Amino acid sequence: MKTDFEIAVIGGGPAGLTAAVYAARAGHTVTILEGAACGGQMLLAHEIENYPGFTKIAGYALADQMMEQANSLGVSITYAQVDSVTKEDDRFTVLCGSKSYTASAVIVAAGAKHRTLDVPGEAEFIGRGVSYCAVCDGRFFAGKDVAVVGGGNTALGDAIYLSNICNSVTLIHRRDTFRADRILVRRMEAIDNIRTVMGARVTKIEGDQRVQPLDLVSVAESAMSQPMVLQADGVFIAVGNVPDLAMLSGIDGVQFDEGGYLVTDERCRSKVPGLFVAGDVRSKNLRQIATAVADGAIAGTEAAEYLDALGNK
Numbered sequence: 001m002k003t004d005f006e007i008a009v010i011g012g013g014p015a016g017l018t019a020a021v022y023a024a025r026a027g028h029t030v031t032i033l034e035g036a037a038c039g040g041q042m043l044l045a046h047e048i049e050n051y052p053g054f055t056k057i058a059g060y061a062l063a064d065q066m067m068e069q070a071n072s073l074g075v076s077i078t079y080a081q082v083d084s085v086t087k088e089d090d091r092f093t094v095l096c097g098s099k100s101y102t103a104s105a106v107i108v109a110a111g112a113k114h115r116t117l118d119v120p121g122e123a124e125f126i127g128r129g130v131s132y133c134a135v136c137d138g139r140f141f142a143g144k145d146v147a148v149v150g151g152g153n154t155a156l157g158d159a160i161y162l163s164n165i166c167n168s169v170t171l172i173h174r175r176d177t178f179r180a181d182r183i184l185v186r187r188m189e190a191i192d193n194i195r196t197v198m199g200a201r202v203t204k205i206e207g208d209q210r211v212q213p214l215d216l217v218s219v220a221e222s223a224m225s226q227p228m229v230l231q232a233d234g235v236f237i238a239v240g241n242v243p244d245l246a247m248l249s250g251i252d253g254v255q256f257d258e259g260g261y262l263v264t265d266e267r268c269r270s271k272v273p274g275l276f277v278a279g280d281v282r283s284k285n286l287r288q289i290a291t292a293v294a295d296g297a298i299a300g301t302e303a304a305e306y307l308d309a310l311g312n313k
């Protein structure tokens with residue numbers, strides 16, 4: 001059955017790029033459908049220190065190298081936001097706005113979008129003091145006082161990164177222990193212009209035209225005896241990610257876990273023949289570049305084998 005591509009990979013992060021490399025090397029035509037820039041969350045990482053082979057590498061540099069490798073194998077990149085995926089017989093149709101593409105196999109490597117705090121003022125001040133990306137927006141706060149919300153690797157990495165640019169960084173975390181790796185916790189604790197507010201939740205973000213150095217963050221329900229108002233010029237929200245898989249609502253039989261992540265077997269196969277899953281969007285315990293890449297290698301190989309079997313029917 002003729003299709004636009006043999007394999008369509010949704011998402012150009014480390015999982016998608018690796019899946020494309022493996023499928024292309026197995027001799028198939030592959031396109032990556034990517035809504036923004038390829039690289040995924042790697043583009044938001046100032047420095048990556050736990051990807052094997054690199055003691056330290058900038059996120060964009062690792063992304064560039066992965067993209068170059070995919071390009072060298074003839075993988076095409078289609079810049080488009082995927083709205084829906086449907087399947088009829090052995091053919092998938094991927095709808096992107098007014099355009100649609102057909103493929104014999106689809107690898108979903110769409111990553112996850114940032115989780116929001118869902119407090120008053122958050123949406124209102126996006127781009128006016130509220131940010132979800134320290135590497136993208138940190139320089140706008142040079143010499144200023146900022147807050148970072150979260151207790152995972154991203155929040156601590158952001159706090160450390162911002163401490164080099166800003167006057168002060170206040171890290172607000174809802175529990176009294178961090179989820180982040182201990183090496184990051186120790187590094188952060190040694191930095192003079194980072195202070196931590198533990199056992200605290202942001203309940204409101206206030207301002208005027210922009211987030212103002214007044215009443216920025218009200219912290220309540222906390223371990224503190226009194227609710228607290230923190231003054232800051234900006235707030236970086238780093239409270240994890242959530243999958244965004246509405247695009248699959250038109251396919252029967254796809255299975256999600258309670259967090260909304262896609263359930264697969266260990267070969268990255270979903271319950272739908274020809275639909276594979278790789279990276280952060282897959283139900284699993286550890287979400288790292290290394291595990292995204294591992295998923296990508298498996299999904300790319302499995303998709304290639306699926307197509308070979310389909311061709312032999």
Ligand code: NAP
Binds near residue numbers: 201
């Ligand atoms: P994460 O590990 O899921 O951590 C999210 C943090 O935000 C947690 O501390 C969580 O608190 C807190 N949080 C969640 N919802 C909240 C809410 N509504 N209000 C306040 N706080 C909230 O997310 P991440 O730090 O973005 O990391 C995502 C994945 O990428 C992880 O697997 C991480 O290891 C990986 N990553 C790795 C690196 C690295 O290795 N260099 C760098 C960045 C990210 P609780 O702790 O109380 O749940």
